[in-house]
Amino acid sequence: MMRVWIRPMLFALGGTAAAVALGVGGSPGSGVAVLVVFLLLAVVHLPVLFPRPTGALEAQRRSAADGRPVVFWRPGCTYCLRLRLRLGRSARRAYWVDIWRDPAGAAAVRAVNGGDETVPTVVVAGESHTNPAPAWVRQQLSPQGRQQG
CATH class of the missing domain: 3.40.30.10 (Glutaredoxin)
Structure with a gap:
């Protein structure tokens, strides 16, 4: 049952980590763009x-x-x-x-x-x-x- 939630969680967490890394690295605009893309991928994979x-x-x-x-x-x-x-x-x-x-x-x-x-x-x-x-x-x-x- 939890298997169906793994992919959306990984997209959300991975996107957050990438966005933070880009933001800390001095590119907050790119970080926001990456976060949006990863969150959209997470939503597409939601079983609900x-x-x-x-x-x-x-x-x-x-x-x-x-x-x-x-x-x-x-x-x-x-x-x-x-x-x-x-x-x-x-x-x-x-x-x-x-x-x-x-x-x-x-x-x-x-x-x-x-x-x-x-x-x-x-x-x-x-x-x-x-x-x-x-x-x-x-x-x-x-x-x-x-x-x-």
Whole structure:
């Protein structure tokens, strides 16, 4: 569980240390710029930007019952972040599985991606789609999209 917070903490601490070193070295403007960049990297890697993760088995069970997509993701994945941001509020309608927290989720992703943990992998109606277009996923999240397939 703490594994997902390591990367953001390292970015924040590393950026702070670099900013202090640059500030002490006589370049406070550069220090502020470095700090801002590192803090933005820390924010991008925060797991709280995503809906509460569901276990893979539970997500697959719920998806079979209501037809909503299952999105396998991991913190720090820029493609996952892109998908999440482009989905906006509709992202809450999908089941999100953090493959770093759920070994069954990681195994499911490896099974459909030739042994690789390539994310985001979206499963709709039993079919997996690796790094699909956000517009397509948004369509799958709408009740009309699920009926059309």
